[in-house]
Structure formats: structure tokens, C-alpha cells
Amino acid sequence: RKEVEQDPGPFNVPEGATVAFNCTYSNSASQSFFWYRQDCRKEPKLLMSVYSSGNEDGRFTAQLNRASQYIPLLIRDSKLSDSATYLCVVTRMRSARQLTFGSGTQLTVLP
Amino acid sequence: EAQVTQNPRYLITVTGKKLTVTCSQNMNHEYMSWYRQDPGLGLRQIYYSMNVEVTDKGDVPEGYKVSRKEKRNFPLILESPSPNQTSLYFCASSLVAGNNYGYTFGSGTRLTVV
Numbered sequence: 531r532k533e534v535e536q537d538p539g540p541f542n543v544p545e546g547a548t549v550a551f552n553c554t555y556s557n558s559a560s561q562s563f564f565w566y567r568q569d570c571r572k573e574p575k576l577l578m579s580v581y582s583s584g585n586e587d588g589r590f591t592a593q594l595n596r597a598s599q600y601i602p603l604l605i606r607d608s609k610l611s612d613s614a615t616y617l618c619v620v621t622r623m624r625s626a627r628q629l630t631f632g633s634g635t636q637l638t639v640l641p
Numbered sequence: 642e643a644q645v646t647q648n649p650r651y652l653i654t655v656t657g658k659k660l661t662v663t664c665s666q667n668m669n670h671e672y673m674s675w676y677r678q679d680p681g682l683g684l685r686q687i688y689y690s691m692n693v694e695v696t697d698k699g700d701v702p703e704g705y706k707v708s709r710k711e712k713r714n715f716p717l718i719l720e721s722p723s724p725n726q727t728s729l730y731f732c733a734s735s736l737v738a739g740n741n742y743g744y745t746f747g748s749g750t751r752l753t754v755v
Contacts, residue, residue: 573746633682
């Protein structure tokens with residue numbers, strides 16, 4: 531089993547749609563959780579850190595469910611500019627020495 | 642501007658010819674790391690460094706070397722490149738390890754070994 535698993539997609543949604551991505555992690559000792567966005571052939575960029583209390587940044591909401599080891603990402607009112615690959619990232623150890631990346635979920639927002 | 646700078650952006654080389662990919666950050670970050678990204682495999686960590694003169698192996702260290710003589714620089718060295726090291730490489734840094742600030746990535750180096 532992969533340490534971080536994501537729906538690979540692709541997700542093709544119309545503008546204005548709400549889309550939810552799943553991410554599960556296998557190591558219960560993981561301490562820090564992130565969602566990153568990666569545009570084609572470019573570097574990953576931090577979208578948000580994820581906490582048990584939930585985190586909302588405009589149209590983006592993420593929540594950490596430690597009991598289920600599940601980190602969903604919700605995107606509301608999708609824009610064309612949201613088209614990208616979304617990476618779920620988890621640290622393995624308390625010191626966050628090693629990041630483990632999911633393979634990414636590809637999103638295309640259609641006009 | 643706060644950034645992580647990698648060079649070169651693109652490199653084509655031949656098998657066995659030593660090369661170095663440079664990485665520099667101007668944010669006084671303690672933690673730096675190298676990743677490679679391959680289709681279907683995602684990003685995998687090669688080496689990381691907690692601070693000057695402190696480095697450790699990641700998941701796929703074979704065939705690579707690193708050094709951290711200065712806080713700002715973390716070069717990746719391929720002593721004898723092979724075609725299976727053809728990949729997209731990213732350097733990343735973070736203020737410290739063990740935080741929720743996330744990591745800043747360089748723009749990537751696309752390496753082809755023929």
C-alpha cells in the first residue's frame with residue numbers, strides 16, 4: 531500500500547462546479563499535512579497546510595481526519611485557473627525530515 | 642524576492658559524465674532537500690539536509706551525492722550519470738524541519754542522460 535494515496539483523476543469539471551479530492555495516508559505517526567498545487571512541468575506550490583480544526587482559504591477547504599487518516603480537499607466555484615495537479619503531502623516523522631507525496635490528482639476546469 | 646534557485650533548468654548529458662545541479666536559497670532556511678519526479682511515481686526524496694554539514698539519505702539516494710557546506714547552498718552531484726537518472730529534479734527548502742509552513746521549491750531541472 532502506498533504511504534499517500536490519491537484519486538489520480540483526471541477530473542474534468544465545468545466552471546463554477548464544486549469538486550472534492552480524496553487523500554488517505556497510511557502512517558499514523560505522520561505529523562504535518564499539506565496540499566500543494568503543481569502546474570504542468572512547474573514546481574509544486576503550497577496551497578495550504580491542513581489541521582484537524584480544518585483550514586479554509588477562499589474557495590479551498592481542507593480538513594484533517596486523524597481517525598480515518600483522511601485529508602479531503604474541497605474546491606468551490608471552480609475557475610479555469612484552478613486547472614492543475616493537486617498533490618497531497620504528508621511528513622513521516624515528528625521532525626518532518628521527510629515529505630511523502632501522493633501521485634497527484636489532475637483537475638481540468640472546462641469553460 | 643524570496644526564492645529557491647536551481648541551475649541549470651535543462652541539461653542533456655552523456656552516461657558517465659559527472660555533473661552538478663546547483664540549488665541556492667535566500668531565505669536563511671535550515672532545511673533543504675532534493676526530489677526527483679517521474680511519471681506515475683510522483684515526487685521521491687533523494688537527500689535532505691537539516692542544517693550545515695548535516696545530510697541524510699531519502700528514499701532514492703543511489704547514484705547521487707550532496708553537500709551542505711553553506712546554509713544557502715545544497716548542490717546535487719551525479720558522479721556517473723546513467724539513463725535511469727533521466728528525470729525532473731526539484732530542490733526545496735523550509736525554515737526548519739517539523740513545521741507547518743510548508744516548503745518552497747525551485748523551478749526544477751530537467752535532466753536527460755543519453
